[in-house]
Amino acid sequence: MNETIVCAVGNVATQPVYRELATGPSARFRLAVTSRYLDRGKNEWTDGHTNFFTVWANRQLATNTAASLNVGDPVVVQGRLKVRSDVREGQSWTSADIDALAIGHDLARGTSAFRRGSRPDAAVAAGPPQPEPDWETPAPAEAESQQGVEPAVVT
Template identity: 40%
Template sequence: MAGETVITVVGNLTADPELRYTQNGLPVANFTIASTPRTFDRQANEWKDGEALFLRASVWREFAEHVAGSLTKGMRVVAQGRLRQRSYQDRDGNNRVSIELEVDEIGPSLRYATAQVTRAASTGGAGGGNFGGGQSRPQQQVSEEPWSTPGSSSADAWSTPGSFGDDTPF
């Protein structure tokens, strides 16, 4: 959408993502990312932390379940999404405004850690990253990709080391 504020935030989760369900059964995960700028003070010859930014974030649907099952308190993450402003009244009746991040993409930062990625079985739907035209793909067929020839026995190239040969373009 035009005019939306899209940002990327790098920081640490302050707690495990909290997975809840709406009255309609729609999953939503809420969490806070703490991003603290660091600068090097040449006079003191040391790194100094700036003031931390605590940004509330949310993800919806199957994405919420993936986040809640994969990310934990303290993990350094890279999150990209759209800033949303929300107005509400607190318990005392005062009008308040909060800025929250509606996450489009999130993953662990690999700067100081390693990660093992496991492809989740898709349930279909729009924007699910599934190439089967919205069809659900059974878990046992993970090795046969929709772009492979039907009946071929080619393994998933991403999960088989060296399957691209030496002509990999990246």
């Protein structure tokens, strides 16, 4: 199974379009990726060519994409590259799509507040919520006393 996995960093160019299909939720948006380079003659950064990709998301990723992304948001997209060519009405065209595996805000260019999505089916199946475990490592004296052993006293 040879697949081309890419990671593209760019901006959301169109508002995500969300659809409920028979196979599950689907969302798509256009991603603009512009290369930048240092123009040594002018000694300044310059924008290069802009590539546009159609990003496709499915299932829970589609739901979260539609709820989280807006036009202009800086994002990082990882997924499978699909290049399609066709001829319609005498015109040939080529499309570069990314079947997304992961999408996230680019935190090098701003901040984001993560909220875990609700999963109603999992919450019902799991039963009542469990208490949060104590992740702190006890001090050596506390660890021995918690095990019912008196701490050793050095004289």
